[in-house]
Amino acid sequence: MRNLKLIAVFVCFISLTAFTVTGTAGYDIGDIATDFSLQNIDGKKVSLSDYNTAKGFIVVFTCNTCPYAVAYEDRIEALNKKYASKGYPVIAIMPNDTDVKPGDNMQAMQARAKAKGFTFPYLMDEGQKIYPQYGATKTPHVYVLEKTTKGNVVKYIGAIDDNYQDASLVKTKYVENAVNALLEGKEVEQTKTRAIGCSIKVKR
């Protein structure tokens, strides 16, 4: 019991110190997003700073095992096909603890990417250090970033579109609208959207 109290105090202390620096909620629109160096399915490390000619990024927290993420796989690939050449490549990050979700481990990620023919990097958030900084809570969870002299500025947070069940019935393509606006030098109209997803898996 005493140990438990000690742990509780320690956790409080850690949270206080951690949260005064980063905030609990992650990024909001206009914040500068952190870069990272994460392992890709091909074994190489990938950072946003590797992309010299990019104008920005479509960062997608996604995984193999979430039905919502699976429902969006083809649409994530389509986003990369459409926007990588225009300067907005998709960077996919798998945020789950792979002990909790073995179906999301590196081998499984490699197999899934191969089966689906992903043309974007599919990175492992090793140690789960990146997703909390972004404030991602679920898969899929998208952050559109615009590269500026100050850094990569968060311009959109949320869902890919408004119909997870059927791509052909989508009325509003949130991410495409955001990227299109940025490419035209306009402000993003709908900067945040909400959708159901699978909670990011951590050890309890």
Next chain:
Amino acid sequence: MKQLFLLFLFVLSACKEAPKDAPLSENTSTKLEQNDDIGLEIYDYDGLKPLINVDDNTIHVVNFWATWCAPCIKELPYFEKLNADYKEKNVEVLLVSLDFPRKYETHLIPFLKKNSIQSKVVCLDDVDQNRWVPAINETWSGALPATIIYKGDKRKFFEKSFTYEELQNEVQQFLNP
């Protein structure tokens, strides 16, 4: 040739199943459908809304879950236990399934039968999540599981998993305010 015939049969059966998924796209009514076998009620958000805003003397515990959501399945027995243990104390559990409509027959109903779920279960089938996720709670990012506990005007929202003790503690605060 035999394979072709099998394929034909498959397509035929698929067509037969299809209308079950159909109503949601052009639905105007609030209650979309009722599956007679197990009495599964399927609602869009406007249909669900009155069910999660019942103004009576009961403590309502509403859990948003799905059969594919591992942490939801883990905590489901606690909601079942709460529903049984607190029945006399005016506590009612409502399980709102967010399973994909095409999984109702193959996953959800078998799951409910196998585990003989006693709490009331309804399905929420409404693709316009950007409308109803923040409407249910402004702070909800959309991750599952999520839970509402309310009585009259008093309402608490949780985007987290529960242990039975945690759940009891929260309900206790509604019982002895």
